[in-house]
Amino acid sequence: MNEQEFLAAYDPGAYPSVAVTVDVVALTIRDGALHLLLIQRGQPPFEGHWALPGGFVRPDEDLTAGARRELAEETGLGGVRLRRVHLEQLGSYGAPDRDPRMRVVSVAHLAFAPDLPDPAAGTDADAAIWLPVTALTSRQLAFDHSRIIDEGLERARSKLEYTPLATRFLAAEFTISELRAVYETVWGHPLHAGNFHRKVLSVPGFVESTGTSTERGGARGGPRARLYRAGDARLLHPALLRPAREETVR
Amino acid sequence: MNEQEFLAAYDPGAYPSVAVTVDVVALTIRDGALHLLLIQRGQPPFEGHWALPGGFVRPDEDLTAGARRELAEETGLGGVRLRRVHLEQLGSYGAPDRDPRMRVVSVAHLAFAPDLPDPAAGTDADAAIWLPVTALTSRQLAFDHSRIIDEGLERARSKLEYTPLATRFLAAEFTISELRAVYETVWGHPLHAGNFHRKVLSVPGFVESTGTSTERGGARGGPRARLYRAGDARLLHPALLRPAREETVR
DNA sequence: GCAATAGTGTCTCTTAGACAGTATGAG
DNA sequence: CTCATACTGTCTAAGAGACACTATTGC
Numbered sequence: 001m002n003e004q005e006f007l008a009a010y011d012p013g014a015y016p017s018v019a020v021t022v023d024v025v026a027l028t029i030r031d032g033a034l035h036l037l038l039i040q041r042g043q044p045p046f047e048g049h050w051a052l053p054g055g056f057v058r059p060d061e062d063l064t065a066g067a068r069r070e071l072a073e074e075t076g077l078g079g080v081r082l083r084r085v086h087l088e089q090l091g092s093y094g095a096p097d098r099d100p101r102m103r104v105v106s107v108a109h110l111a112f113a114p115d116l117p118d119p120a121a122g123t124d125a126d127a128a129i130w131l132p133v134t135a136l137t138s139r140q141l142a143f144d145h146s147r148i149i150d151e152g153l154e155r156a157r158s159k160l161e162y163t164p165l166a167t168r169f170l171a172a173e174f175t176i177s178e179l180r181a182v183y184e185t186v187w188g189h190p191l192h193a194g195n196f197h198r199k200v201l202s203v204p205g206f207v208e209s210t211g212t213s214t215e216r217g218g219a220r221g222g223p224r225a226r227l228y229r230a231g232d233a234r235l236l237h238p239a240l241l242r243p244a245r246e247e248t249v250r
Numbered sequence: 251m252n253e254q255e256f257l258a259a260y261d262p263g264a265y266p267s268v269a270v271t272v273d274v275v276a277l278t279i280r281d282g283a284l285h286l287l288l289i290q291r292g293q294p295p296f297e298g299h300w301a302l303p304g305g306f307v308r309p310d311e312d313l314t315a316g317a318r319r320e321l322a323e324e325t326g327l328g329g330v331r332l333r334r335v336h337l338e339q340l341g342s343y344g345a346p347d348r349d350p351r352m353r354v355v356s357v358a359h360l361a362f363a364p365d366l367p368d369p370a371a372g373t374d375a376d377a378a379i380w381l382p383v384t385a386l387t388s389r390q391l392a393f394d395h396s397r398i399i400d401e402g403l404e405r406a407r408s409k410l411e412y413t414p415l416a417t418r419f420l421a422a423e424f425t426i427s428e429l430r431a432v433y434e435t436v437w438g439h440p441l442h443a444g445n446f447h448r449k450v451l452s453v454p455g456f457v458e459s460t461g462t463s464t465e466r467g468g469a470r471g472g473p474r475a476r477l478y479r480a481g482d483a484r485l486l487h488p489a490l491l492r493p494a495r496e497e498t499v500r
Numbered sequence: 501g502c503a504a505t506a507g508t509g510t511c512t513c514t515t516a517g518a519c520a521g522t523a524t525g526a527g
Numbered sequence: 528c529t530c531a532t533a534c535t536g537t538c539t540a541a542g543a544g545a546c547a548c549t550a551t552t553g554c
Contacts, residue, residue: 222505472532473524
């Protein structure tokens with residue numbers, strides 16, 4: 001914020017120009033597994049590789065608005081269903097050599113979506129799919145998207161601890177078991193059903209009862225479950241902490 | 251990531267160009283109060299207003315490297331002392347109208363520094379000061395820096411809960427009381443000395459004993475305090491949670 | 501009937517926090 | 528001496544997690 005800016009006011013070419021993109025790590029749960037929205041690149045560089053949905057931020061749109069637009073384009077979603085998707089900024093990635101063509105700073109976002117239909121092919125011809133995150137290791141991802149995804153997944157795991165955002169993976173009404181399945185899927189390990197149940201109901205504002213129950217019991221038997229919807233809490237207190245593993249702490 | 255990019259590979263003028271700056275919310279503790287590094291702008295827009303230190307990211311530097319460079323320029327720091335400063339990315343701010351001259355996306359960073367000398371006037375002629383954060387309300391800040399500072403302060407308060415970064419506000423060796431003063435200053439309310447003491451020592455890897463003590467007791471009497479240095483933990487487990495206030499949760 | 505599930509009760513261990521108490525050392 | 532401070536002991540309440548148990552449903 002010095003002379004350079006002053007000059008820039010009169011000569012827009014005097015500042016170092018950078019391309020800014022928005023990318024989205026969009027997560028959903030399908031068939032009991034965590035899935036990630038990816039597109040297959042149709043052009044070089046990284047032609048044929050998988051990449052995060054994203055694109056250049058437009059002149060008149062905010063960063064988060066750009067991310068929401070990109071998500072809408074790739075999923076074919078709109079209106080109410082898109083509004084149920086949680087979207088937050090994840091971080092910016094701007095290593096000078098991350099794109100071989102030019103200096104690109106990517107503002108990555110993180111999205112939590114309820115189970116969505118298969119992506120409609122967007123305005124562009126790139127193939128888009130929901131890919132299980134367990135299948136990621138064998139894929140060659142474009143740019144530094146592998147790292148962005150890693151940080152997005154860790155953010156997601158962490159967010160489930162202290163926010164009620166797990167409900168964003170579910171329909172408007174859900175059972176405690178379905179909510180538990182979200183935690184188990186995102187955290188990757190089983191939880192104790194009874195303790196989880198009591199814990200969720202004890203956190204103020206996490207869920208509120210609808211007064212109704214499911215029409216049927218579980219697929220393999222069991223009583224009908226009560227239905228809940230998301231409560232008004234924005235933070236969980238006390239939080240639902242993952243069991244701490246020593247290796248993550250040091 | 252579509253045709254536009256493909257074109258851009260051949261015509262660097264085809265993508266929407268944006269200026270990218272790095273700004274730094276640099277915090278330190280002086281005289282028992284939390285201080286923030288600000289510079290006074292010498293040019294329009296917002297001439298005479300206070301602003302965060304920052305500037306354009308250079309073509310061959312990473313975002314965080316740019317933030318560290320800006321911090322070094324404004325504080326006159328270098329070498330070992332700069333390396334003791336904690337620096338992390340806070341978030342990016344890119345509302346289309348945040349800078350009246352052109353589209354600017356700012357990648358904000360958050361820095362925790364031990365008590366530093368008064369800023370040397372940097373390469374530019376802008377005045378730089380450490381301002382107590384309590385004095386911020388009466389100041390007109392440039393751009394959206396007021397919001398960036400708010401989010402930086404909240405991030406700082408939150409980070410003290412689950413990371414050992416409070417030690418970054420202190421010298422390499424410190425007493426438990428000094429550490430408690432950091433928490434009290436950043437969180438803005440007093441803590442129980444005895445319980446804090448026991449809690450800090452019980453968290454694995456938070457602090458480790460140096461085996462030495464201070465030369466003198468406190469200014470108003472009392473025994474000499476043992477000295478500690480930062481331990482090897484990167485996360486505190488269990489965390490030191492702020493007492494939850496209902497209004498922050500809803 | 502059998503097996504799986506929803507939901508509740510109870511016990512133990514850990515932790516947070518309130519409070520008290522002792523030793524030390526500056527003024 | 529006085530008093531603030533460093534540090535420790537003890538008690539209580541809350542919460543996490545293990546385990547057990549009942550009731551309900553699909554097959």
